[in-house]
Amino acid sequence: MIMLYIKNLLVYILMFPIFGTLLLLLIPAREEKLMKIVALNFACFSFIGSLLLWGFFQKSTGAFQYVVKLFWLPSLNLNFTLGIDGISLFFLLLTTLLIPLCLLTSWNSVGSNLKEFLIAFLILDFFLIGTFCVLDLLLFYIFFESVLIPMFLIIGIWGSRERKILAAYYFFLYTLLGSVVMLLSILYIYYQVGTTDYEVLLTFSFSELEQKFLWFTFFLAFASKVPMLPVHLWLPEAHVEAPTAGSVILAGVLLKLGTYGFIRFSLPLFPKASFFFTPLVYTIAAVGIIYTSFTAIRQTDFKRIIAYTSIAHMNLVILGIFSFNSLGIEGAILQSLSHGFVASALFLVIGVVYDRYRTRIVQYYGGLASVMPLYITIFLFFTMANISFPGTSSFVGEFLILIGSFKVNTTITFLGATGVIIGGAYSLWLFNRIAFGNLKIQYTGKFLDLSPREFVLFLPLIIGTLVIGVYPSIFLNSLHMSVNYLIELLYF
Structure with missing residues (x-):
């Protein structure tokens, strides 16, 4: 029974922020202290789960572990597959550690729309965990881009200065436009291979010309997240205008989405x-x-x-x-x-x-x-x-x-x-x-x-x-x- 829970632990880690969000929706807005405690506890549950994943992690294999496959659109050969290896393990640990710290650093500094602020961070936690754990290229893109939504709101609503709206749009447009061409390439890959399952794609060999075209479109998406020159201008603006918690998660995790993308997809595919x-x-x-x-x-x-x-x-x-x-x-x-x-x-x-x-x-x-x-x-x-x-x-x-x-x-x-x-x-x-x-x-x-x-x-x-x-x-x-x-x- 314990091993069954461990096998599905990745699902629980992914869903804890959603459970916390649903519970926050039921709490009256006047109960500020209760809302903070609930959000912090569910964020901490994900971190504790990540530590357990590391504790039971098999270091002797490079294969994906804790794999869970759920049928999503079986008629189209698209499945919701979760799994981690040694590479994604530490990005997951970093994410689940920093989200509780972001909530703690905002404990006394968020004066308005507290419930919405806490929900935004829990939803962001969900999307980030999904990005590092999902083993399907199309679903990776969905999680990868969905991160922009709560982060856009965090900068634009709870930012510290008058340029926060401009900074939020800088962040959103630079990173979104860089990723649009990647979606077209994912559709091309699906048309060629018949699936976007990551482990299946590792066994497929694209021609050299296809690889160059696909690699460059992925590069545009990941380079804007790192960020690399010349698509780096959004980062100083976003940092300056974001609240402290927004800057922490932006520097601590969101910049890693690009490097993770290069390691996970650009190099092996x-x-x-x-x-x-x-x-x-x-x-x-x-x-x-x-x-x-x-x-x-x-x-x-x-x-x-x-x-x-x-x-x-x-x-x-x-x-x-x-x-x-x-x-x-x-x-x-x-x-x-x-x-x-x-x-x-x-x-x-x-x-x-x-x-x-x-x-x-x-x-x-x-x-x-x-x-x-x-x-x-x-x-x-x-x-x-x-x-x-x-x-x-x-x-x-x-x-x-x-x-x-x-x-x-x-x-x-x-x-x-x-x-x-x-x-x-x-x-x-x-x-x-x-x-x-x-x-x-x-x-x-x-x-x-x-x-x-x-x-x-x-x-x-x-x-x-x-x-x-x-x-x-x-x-x-x-x-x-x-x-x-x-x-x-x-x-x-």
Whole structure:
């Protein structure tokens, strides 16, 4: 009986946010505390379920596990299939961890439409879990694009400034238009193969011309999510205008949709095209790393700085993915997970001072080390993680990526490493301006260090960053077989 529950655990993880949403609809709007508790509990249930999945995960195989197949449109050979491997496992864990943190960080800051806000995050949780777990190309597209709807509402309704509507449309249109051509390609694949079942598609061989066409349409969809140049302009706008919780989930998970798409679909389904377009991808990624790193230096908005650093880090992940070796790909996955911890924490760092002083302009802050020591200590820790300090998660991920890409192209690897150096410069400069210097009391007024709730928010992110940095084998052991299977699909 227990094994039956474990086998269907993926279904329960997917449905917990829906159950929470239905329960919220029945609770009167005046019961704000009850609604918060219900939403948080159901989000936590999904995270606990994800930890159980990891605990029972078989590390000795690269095959999909916890597979559940439901007949959706059997006459059209379309089925609702769920399953995870070592690659999707950690994206699932990251998603289910960050959603409860988003709800906690908004505990006291959402003043209007609280029920709708909580429902939006639970629905977003459902779509994100589905994106990482579904094993059907058409259903992946549905979940992949449905993520835009609650995120559009979160930015547009609960955003912090007057440009929030424009930022929401930037986010929606850039990412949607990039994905429309992918839908046409999925329809073409269905016409050719007769199904969109992922495991069946892995056994089908497209011609080289078909692969190039299909790969490029998928590239447009995934590149806009990463984002890569020149379709990156929506990200700084969306981050600046989104509420703190929106920025956390945007940086922590939504940017991973593109990298996950490349790993899951572009590489194994179109291997010849992936090799063919690698010079293009490497060039765009290298330019993106250098350009966004320099752009971050000249920003004055706290959030905009971290947004540009996110673009640089995610473009470095692209170098690892297209190294086509296990070191680079495992490093890319580990760095994606690390970025989910570190970037999310940095946006929480911003949210702490914004909730107190209602500004994100860097020049209004200074000298906080003397009045907010716990806050500055945590800020320093994640600044070190952001510049890949040894002992933190980013060091392991970036080290593996650079080793993997060095085997393919030393010049591009050098440019990617240069971006890491520039990142260290602007990260330390930002920290120095916030932590030291004269206190600017006329701007910030009364000083309050972290509350217990805020400290609890940072705690799991600190633990995750340290565990990956000190003992990455805990994560790599679950990745090896799945990545090796992906390499086999690329070369054989």
